[in-house]
Amino acid sequence: MLSDRKIVVVTRKTRLQELKEKYCTLGQAKFYLEHLGESFSDYEEESTLYSNSVTKAVGFLKTVSRVQQLERSVLSTYLFSPDDVIVVIGQDGLVANTLKYLNGQPVIAVNPIPSLYDGQLLPFLGDELEEVLLQTLSHSINSKSIAMAEVNTNIxxxxxxxxxxxxGPKSHTSARYLLTVDNHQEEQSSSGVIISTGLGSTGWFRSIITGASGIVDEPVNHHLKNGFSWDSEFLYYSVREPFPSANTQCDKIFGKITNHSKFSMSSKMAENGVIFSDGIEQDSLEFNAGTIANISISSRVGNLIVGH
Structure with missing residues (x-):
């Protein structure tokens, strides 16, 4: 063994594995796909390539140190050690989902199928893993800090x-809440509020900017159209589809949240209010009447290895 530090390999189920679980057998999954005109071989190929990539990576990593394999669904229950080295093999979403359960541990993100995955957060290929890991263990490689958003409730x-x-709401209904931005308060009705980090600013946040710009008569060259830095010490909030009425206002529908500002939301909904992060609705908090959500920049920081 070259190192005493445990290596945690994070993977996810392939689409084929998820279909097999849903339909009980591969035969039934194949029938379902082909009945809808889908190519079963595409799913098989993707699953084979991914499994081979994981097997090869784990085989090498076991020659370096102790290895613990984790499937995405158990991330929220796993207790990471401060000196763990994390190797994520999957798509961008798996990297983002893993980072929020860490606190500064280095993350090496590997693109297992570069022909299928763009990999904005996957800077390395499987063949580069050996060199990158050794450089990570010797602290001779660059990393990038990633700021996170944090919500704390009054309960x-x-x-x-x-x-x-x-x-906002769990379904396609209106959310009612009291929004507090610094010393300003207003009751709002909308389809929900999105709070974006620098890492997320080229995703959902960018679609909001693009959509809003497309509504006006003249094209808008918004200064945030390409997002903002991953390590930015601020967030942006965006109110979706705000509705003005006799009882609801729309003065504060877009803005910056810093370490020196206050941003909170108090639910006015009897039921079906929800708070979730990174598009994962299963890992969520209730946001019903009486719940106050305080949003800030987290003291936790992601640590993504990016190379030289």
């Missing part, structure tokens, strides 16, 4: 977000 619940937080 003691906490949730982190690497890309964005969504606060």
């Amino acid at each position: 003691g619940q906490t949730l982190l977000a690497v890309n964005d937080l969504f606060i």
Whole structure:
């Protein structure tokens, strides 16, 4: 063994594995796909390439140190050690989902199928893993800090977000809440509020900017159209589809949240209010009447290895 530091390999189920679980057998999954005109071989190929990539990576990593394999669904229950080295093999979303359960541990993100995955957060290929890991262990490689958003409620619940937080209704209904921005308060009705980090600013946040710009008569060259830095010490909030009425206002529908500002939302909904992060609705908090959500930049920082 070259190192005493444990290596945690994070993976996710392939689409084929998820279909097999849903339909019980591969035969039934194949019938379902082909009945809808889908190519079963595409799913098989993707699953094979991914499994081979994981097997090869784990085989090498076991020659270096102890290895613990984790599937995405158990991330929220796993206790990471401060000196763990994390290797994520998957798509961008898996990297983002992993980062919010860490606190500064280095993350090496590997693109297992570069022909299928763009990999904005996957800087390395499988063949580069050996060199990158050894450089990570010797602290001779560059990393990038990633700021996170954090929500804390008045009933003691906490949730982190690497890309964005969504606060609003579970379904396609209107959310009612009291919005507080610094010393300004107003009751709002909307389809929810999105709070974006620098990492998330090229995703959901960018679609909001693009959509809003497309509504006006003249094209708008918004200064945030290409997002903002991953390590930015601020967030942006965006109110979706705000509705003005005799009882609701729309003065504060877009703005910056810093370490020196206050941003909170108090639910006015009897039921179906929710807070979730990074598009994962299963890992969520309730946001019903009486719940106050305070949003800030987290003291936790992601640490993504990016190379030289």
